[in-house]
Amino acid sequence: MSIRQLPDTLINQIAAGEVVERPASVVKELVENALDAGATRIDIDLEEGGVRLIRIRDDGGGIAADDLPLAVARHATSKIASLDDLEAVATLGFRGEALPSIASVSRFALTSRHNGEEHGATLPVDGGRLGNVVPKAHPPGTTVEVRDLFYNVPARRKFLRAERTELGHIEEWLRTLALARPDVELRLSHNGKASRRYRGDGGIATAARIAETLGEEFSKQTLRIDHAAAGLSLHGWIALPTYSRASADQQYLYVNGRSIRDRSIAHAVKQAYADVLFHGRQPAYVLFLELDPRRVDVNVHPAKHEVRFRDARLIHDFVYRTLHDALAQTRAGLVAGVSTATDAASGLVATEASSTGLWRMPQAPLPMRDLLPAGSAVADARAGYAALYGQPATAAVAEFPALPQANDGEVPPLGYAIAQLHGIFILSETVDGLIMVDMHAAHERIGYEKLKQAHDGAGLRTQPLLVPQMVAVSEREADVAERESATLAELGFELTRSGPQSLTLRSVPALLAHGDTEALLRDVLADLREHGESRRIAAARDELLSTMACHGAVRAHRRLSLPEMNALLREMEATERSGQCNHGRPTWARFSLAEIDRWFLRGR
Known part of the structure; x- marks a missing residue:
């Protein structure tokens, strides 16, 4: 066959094979676009696990009516303009492939209203074929509808899983996003019923958001990490070794706010836990690594799941040392003791729990033989215990160290x-x-x-x-x-x-x-x-x-x-x-x- 130029629709469908793996991939790309547009609230409506319908609404800056056709054109983006921009990408999306790829394998509609315009506009796209831009009432922001995903690529549709499975992938990705962006309100509904809601509370990830996404048990058994050196910053939470998992289902890593998978950093974390983790178990963590965008290449994976570090060896050692030093402080009895108070009148040492009737013996206790009546069952039992373990039956309890006084x-x-x-x-x-x-x-x-x-x-x-x-x-x-x-x-x-x-x-x-x-x-x-x-x-x-x-x-x-x-x-x-x-x-x-x-x- 002679060499020929592929049609744009086929090019976009080939790209969709890399960008759009399942409905969760569509949700990821569209929500990241909404975040780049400055959205503070994002609503996600799904039907049949996202196969029948994915609708994403946001309150971001919106798209001008004249730019709607460009938004679904291949390699068209507002986020980079030169090689310098590409080497210092600070946005979540930038390749200009997501919208045209998604539109080529679905019945697609893009509706938006720019902040400076009086009304919105909509552009339908059916299997990659563009319709006409027409006016439409819409609040400031953007709505993207994706219906009948892979309807025109039946071979790809056969690889989709059951409705519950596809919904589970979307909910897991949303959990990943909620950990990184607690400042954004996220709402998810499925088949007309509310499914998840993460309230936007501003600031960086908080303990409340950790508990909301990963559960109270995780939040109670974590160490707070916050360390910076050599132009690198690592913060977040790592679980105590006693809170280990059978699988790596609670391992979240973010580089400059982007959720990624990185073998080198995963290896550093595993090494840090090597001395304290039961064999076969996995650590749990939520870690945010911040560094100069020019020291990391985010343009190495079509779906942006992976990155490449310029100083991979330095970053590996930085993560390992930070976590290793933090885990070294997991001494037994990590919670500090509580000072005691003395009741001078009674001569007894009371603890915080004294209201429940817990009292300690005075510092000069009486010998056991004076506390137990002769011939009592307790005294006989103690005598048998002493004979069994070679201690004199008349030994006093004076060796029992009493709780110190408050001034001790x-x-x-x-x-x-x-x-x-x-x-x-x-x-x-x-x-x-x-x-x-x-x-x-x-x-x-x-x-x-x-x-x-x-x-x-x-x-x-x-x-x-x-x-x-x-x-x-x-x-x-x-x-x-x-x-x-x-x-x-x-x-x-x-x-x-x-x-x-x-x-x-x-x-x-x-x-x-x-x-x-x-x-x-x-x-x-x-x-x-x-x-x-x-x-x-x-x-x-x-x-x-x-x-x-x-x-x-x-x-x-x-x-x-x-x-x-x-x-x-x-x-x-x-x-x-x-x-x-x-x-x-x-x-x-x-x-x-x-x-x-x-x-x-x-x-x-």
Whole structure:
């Protein structure tokens, strides 16, 4: 066949294959246009999951009647005019492909009234064929109607899912937008019934909008992130490790207000959670990355789902360090203790919960033998307990540390130990309830963090090989090894390139010398090629130290004295990431007095 020019309608239908995947894609493009036009309220009406009808109404600046045909012309836009504009795109839409692509695969109508005009105008487009612009009454703003999506492309229509599935995709994208634009009111109706409404409350994303979109549980278990450096700014929320997900369904990333997917940043987040997340679980987060638009290329994907960073390695490290440092502060008992008050008349120390009848013993308690009548069932039970665990039956409770007086400072976040349960859990009383601690998991984390600090302080030692080892690699891997030789040396690998597809390995990290160093080197090279940096050495080292800490931690069914339990609680409060063990399991749980009251129906 000879080369020929494709008709405009076919060109737009081909473009629709890239831009319009499903009804949610249409909603995304049209709503982003409304936001670029300055809309503060957007109404979305759907029928049959958007297949039968998508109607988007906004109160933005509108389009002049003379510009309506240009709005549906290919590569016509008001958002860029030169290469400089393209390199610093600050709007959500700019390619000039969305409207003509959507209009080519639907029965389309564009109605708008510009702020400076007395009345509106409408332009119908049927399968890419333009009608005439005619006057029509319309408030300031724009309405776009998309009926019978893919009616003229039956092969594409067959790939659409059930009505409920397509509606679910639209609702999920709307949730994504609501997190980024709390200043805009969003209303969604389906088949004539109101479905969703996000009120516009102004400002940046708030905790209220987080709770509204992702639920109260997410908002209660998050850490606020706000950090800026090197011309980069990262803010938002990350969930505590205990709030993990089976899938990546609550991971929202925005770059300059644009929702995107980026493998490099996702990798940085995963690395930041590596030490605290239970295996197989996914972190949850809402993160906003702000940077100079000239440092990011948003024109790399037809649907604008992906971007390309000029300083990808810097951004990866910035995100990782920010989240890593924030998660390091997730110590057990994160909520500060509450100061106590003393009742001088009674000599008893009352807590905030004293109104419910919780009182502590005075600081010089009487011996247990004086508190229990001789021959009582409780005294006999205590005597049997003492005989079983090798403690004298007449031991006084004087070793039980009382809550400090008000002038002694605040109650520690994890309170004071009162007992051990089944030789596994420590029970601790706080001013507002009860805390349970898994003593093995907690001690494991404490030991692990100490081992890491000791190893980091001593520096990474290398071990020379008696006989240099030849490693066969691909040419690309050899290029990476040669280019990143300084980085590899910092990681403990001393090597030289001995051929187009071979390396000579002369020394390896001492701590990992007995493992499969060749496989480890290949993994490091793969990371350096894809992400520009690698934590494989640190991860392998941490895995080894974690095993050492696990074996050195206090074992279950070992009886601890009260001073030992309290010492463990104090170390937990001072240790980074002590809220989880090395394997991501929680180390402690809090039960408030109000919650315990509900167990026993108190106050009802």
